[in-house]
Amino acid sequence: MDKTSVYCTAPWNGLTIRENGQVRTCCVGNKSLGNLNNQTIQEIENSDILQQIKQDMLSGNPNLENCSVCIQHERHAGHAQNREYYVKYYPTINDSLELRFLDIRWNNVCNLGCLYCGPTFSNTWGDRLGISINSSPVKDYQDDLLDWILTKADHINELMLVGGEPLLMKQNYKLLARLPEQCQISIITNMSYDLEKNPAFPLLLSRPPEKIIWNVSMENIGNKFEYVRSGANWAQIQKNFKLLLQHWPNTISVNMVYNLFSAFDILETVQEFHNMGIKKITLFNVLENKTIDLFNMPDKIKKLALDQLQTAYTWHIDSLHPEDREFYPWTGINELTEQLKKPTVTPVSLNEFNSKIQWYDKWYDKRFSELWPEVDQLIQTTLK
Numbered sequence: 589m590d591k592t593s594v595y596c597t598a599p600w601n602g603l604t605i606r607e608n609g610q611v612r613t614c615c616v617g618n619k620s621l622g623n624l625n626n627q628t629i630q631e632i633e634n635s636d637i638l639q640q641i642k643q644d645m646l647s648g649n650p651n652l653e654n655c656s657v658c659i660q661h662e663r664h665a666g667h668a669q670n671r672e673y674y675v676k677y678y679p680t681i682n683d684s685l686e687l688r689f690l691d692i693r694w695n696n697v698c699n700l701g702c703l704y705c706g707p708t709f710s711n712t713w714g715d716r717l718g719i720s721i722n723s724s725p726v727k728d729y730q731d732d733l734l735d736w737i738l739t740k741a742d743h744i745n746e747l748m749l750v751g752g753e754p755l756l757m758k759q760n761y762k763l764l765a766r767l768p769e770q771c772q773i774s775i776i777t778n779m780s781y782d783l784e785k786n787p788a789f790p791l792l793l794s795r796p797p798e799k800i801i802w803n804v805s806m807e808n809i810g811n812k813f814e815y816v817r818s819g820a821n822w823a824q825i826q827k828n829f830k831l832l833l834q835h836w837p838n839t840i841s842v843n844m845v846y847n848l849f850s851a852f853d854i855l856e857t858v859q860e861f862h863n864m865g866i867k868k869i870t871l872f873n874v875l876e877n878k879t880i881d882l883f884n885m886p887d888k889i890k891k892l893a894l895d896q897l898q899t900a901y902t903w904h905i906d907s908l909h910p911e912d913r914e915f916y917p918w919t920g921i922n923e924l925t926e927q928l929k930k931p932t933v934t935p936v937s938l939n940e941f942n943s944k945i946q947w948y949d950k951w952y953d954k955r956f957s958e959l960w961p962e963v964d965q966l967i968q969t970t971l972k
Contacts, residue, residue, distance in 0.1 A: 594645040596655065598674040599638060600681040602689035607696040607709065607752060609729065612654075613641060615691050615748070616670050619654035624729040629736045633685050642681075678745075687740040691748040694759050697725045698752040700778050701818040702805075703948050704845060704877045709752065712819065716951075725757070734759050741766045749775045755788045756781065764791040774801040776843070780820035783828045793835060802832055802840045803870075807850040809860045812959050816849050818951045826864070833865045841868035846924055848880040851893040852963050855900040862907060869904075871920035873927070878936055879944040883927050886935045886970055894928040897921070938971035 598614040605611050609624040611632050619641070622632035632638070644651045650659065658668035678688055698710040707714035714720055737744075744767055754760055755777055764773070773795070779802075783789055792800055806813060806825065813822050832840050842861060844850060850857065861867070878884050882893050901921060905913055945956045945964075957964040 594675075594681065595648070595650040596645060596658065596671045596674050597678050597681055598671075599642050599645060601674065601678040601686050602691070602746075603685075603687065604691035605693060605733070607693040609727065613638070614670065614674070616657040617654050618656055619651060624733060625727070629729070629733050638685075686743055687737065688743055689746040689748075690737065690744055691750060692737075692760075692763075693750045693752070693754075694730060694757045695725050695727065696752045697756060698778070699756060700753070700780055700820055701951060702778075703816050703818060703849070703951070704847060704874045704880060711752070730759060734762060737763065738766050742768055744768070744771050747771055747773045749773065749777075751776070753778055753781075755783075755786050758787075761787045761791065764788055764795075769795060770799065772799050772801065774803060776803045776805065778817065778820065779804045779806070779825055779828045779832075780817065782824065783831055797836050798839065800836050800839055802836060803843050804829075804832075804840065804866075805843045805845070807842075807844040807846070807857065808853075809857050811954055812849065812853070815948075815952045815954060815956070815959055829864050829866065837865070840866060841870060842866050843870050843872060845874050846871050846882070846897075846920075847874040847877070848882060848885070848963065848967075849960070851882055852896055852960070852966075854896055855903060858900050858904055862904070867904075867908070867916045869916075869918050871918055871924055873920075873924060879941055881936075883930075884932060884934075884936045887931055889966060889970055890928045890932065892966070894925065897924065897928070936971065938968070941967055941971055 598617070602614065603611055603621075604613070604615050604617065605624070611621045611624065611629070612619065613621065619637065621638050621641075622635055624632070627635075641651045641654055652659065655671075658671040662668040662671070674689075680686070696707075696709050696711050696714075698705075698712055701710055701712040701716060705713060707717060707719045711725075741763070747763070747767060749755070749760055751757065754775060767773070773792070806817065808816050810822050813825070814820055829840075844857075858869070861869070873883070874881050882890055885893075901918055904916070904918065908916055949955050
């Protein structure tokens with residue numbers, strides 16, 4: 589069928605497999621097609637749920653539950669980036685599922701306990717809190733799932749490796765060894781291990797460098813980086829970036845979680861990123877963490893944060909050659925800017941803030957007030 593026949597072609601061309609065993613049509617698909625803890629991948633592939641989602645697409649009425657993210661984006665912004673991407677790059681639909689793109693998260697095993705993360709995505713947090721959420725790296729379905737993927741590997745055009753920490757997962761080593769050369773591999777990583785000694789490193793080196801996309805999660809430098817990314821080592825990160833720039837200089841970006849820990853020294857941080865050779869940045873707001881979310885701070889604090897953000901972005905643009913500026917935008921900055929301009933309805937209280945910071949301080953040998961003294965003073969004199 590012609591690519592304009594359906595709202596989105598994702599349900600025919602790929603899957604997202606979450607750390608808890610849930611399977612979805614894509615990374616923003618809201619409806620679970622099934623769970624690998626109690627169903628086989630073959631059963632899910634042929635499930636009534638997936639067939640109904642496809643039928644809804646064919647009838648011109650996309651499933652409101654599954655496709656709500658793209659539907660809302662299109663309604664409010666006039667376009668839906670994910671849907672448009674799939675229709676453009678994966679226009680073909682067939683009777684069976686063609687595994688042309690795959691977003692795979694084998695488990696939540698992670699070597700870090702980042703302060704705004706939790707046990708859902710990091711078993712380190714599960715261990716710290718005594719909470720067992722998908723914490724075992726071994727799941728009964730993994731071998732069958734890997735075998736199923738490998739039978740379809742010749743057709744995979746795009747692979748997204750997510751975690752936990754994806755390059756610590758042995759299933760990904762087998763997958764990397766089997767994928768066709770033209771497959772684009774995107775890796776979301778904390779980069780907080782010795783990359784050169786990682787089993788994935790020679791496998792990635794053997795592939796075309798332009799087909800390896802590195803998305804490194806970090807938003808601070810030095811001691812502040814080690815405080816926020818609990819368990820990480822700044823020297824190791826610097827070493828790994830030198831290695832990345834040696835082999836993949838054009839496909840590296842930094843994913844920055846914008847929050848109280850990163851907002852007020854963002855200029856210094858970005859300047860250091862530039863010194864390290866990193867100029868591609870994507871900004872994300874912290875999720876489900878009221879205490880360090882700038883949008884929950886009083887308007888005075890948000891105004892100061894906005895000034896810092898705009899100063900940093902201006903420096904970033906001015907430091908680039910005019911012909912290079914369009915290649916190094918800050919994805920997400922416009923959304924953050926608009927949110928910072930909106931008045932806060934119910935600011936976080938001083939008691940909430942101090943209590944949470946005292947808890948964060950337990951995980952590092954330096955205190956928040958030592959590392960961010962000006963920010964701490966601002967908070968103490970502004971919050972009630």
